[in-house]
Amino acid sequence: MPSGGQNLAKLDGQRFGRLVVLRLEKRENGKAYWLCKCDCGREVIKTTQLLRRKNKPVRSCGCLRKEVTSKTFSKHGFSRMAIDKVKATFYRKWKNMKSRCENHSNEDYRHYGGRGITIEWDSFEEFHKDIWDTFIVHVDEFSLKQTTLDRVDCNGNYSKGNCRWATWSTQVENRTLSKERRVAIAKKGWETRRLKVKD
Numbered sequence: 001m002p003s004g005g006q007n008l009a010k011l012d013g014q015r016f017g018r019l020v021v022l023r024l025e026k027r028e029n030g031k032a033y034w035l036c037k038c039d040c041g042r043e044v045i046k047t048t049q050l051l052r053r054k055n056k057p058v059r060s061c062g063c064l065r066k067e068v069t070s071k072t073f074s075k076h077g078f079s080r081m082a083i084d085k086v087k088a089t090f091y092r093k094w095k096n097m098k099s100r101c102e103n104h105s106n107e108d109y110r111h112y113g114g115r116g117i118t119i120e121w122d123s124f125e126e127f128h129k130d131i132w133d134t135f136i137v138h139v140d141e142f143s144l145k146q147t148t149l150d151r152v153d154c155n156g157n158y159s160k161g162n163c164r165w166a167t168w169s170t171q172v173e174n175r176t177l178s179k180e181r182r183v184a185i186a187k188k189g190w191e192t193r194r195l196k197v198k199d
C-alpha cells in the first residue's frame with residue numbers, strides 16, 4: 001500500500017475486530033498512529049498499516065491472541081510449568097535470531113548478518129503472531145529440544161515465507177536438497193514433517 005494513501009486514511013470511529021479507533025494520536029515518519037479502545041477496556045496505539053494490512057491485521061489489544069494461545073495450550077495439554085518453559089524458549093529463538101543477524105560480536109554473525117541475512121519480522125509481536133501456534137504444535141509432536149527455526153532457502157531471510165519449524169535431522173537433510181525442492185516444501189507451509197511434504 002502506498003504510504004500516501006495511508007496518511008490520508010481517516011479511521012476515527014472505525015472498528016477493527018475488538019478495536020475501535022478513538023482518535024489520531026500522532027503522525028511520525030509518514031506513519032499515522034491511532035489511539036484505539038479494545039472491547040476489553042484497554043487502550044492501545046496502532047498504526048494504519050497494522051490495522052489495514054491484508055495479512056493478519058491487528059484485531060485486539062493483544063487479549064485476542066492470549067485467548068487463542070491459552071486455547072492452543074489446553075488443546076495440547078501442557079502443564080503450567082511447561083507453558084512457561086515453552087514461552088521462554090520461543091522468546092529465546094527470537095533473541096538468538098536477532099543476535100545472529102544484527103550483533104556483530106555474535107560468533108555466528110558472519111554466517112547470518114554478515115552475509116546479508118535479515119529478519120523480515122518488525123517486532124517480536126509479529127514473529128509471535130505468525131509462528132507461535134505452529135511452534136506449539138511442533139513442540140508437542142517433537143519436543144522442545146527438537147524444535148528449531150529452519151530457513152528453507154539458506155540464502156534467504158528470516159520471514160514467514162522462508163521459515164518453518166524443523167527437527168535437527170530435518171534441518172540437516174534440508175541442506176542437501178536443491179533450492180527448488182526447498183522452495184516447494186516452503187510452499188506447503190508450516191507442516192514440518194517430511195512425510196507430509198512428499199510430492
Ligand SMILES: [Zn+2]
Nearest residue numbers: 038040061063
Ligand atoms: Zn483487549
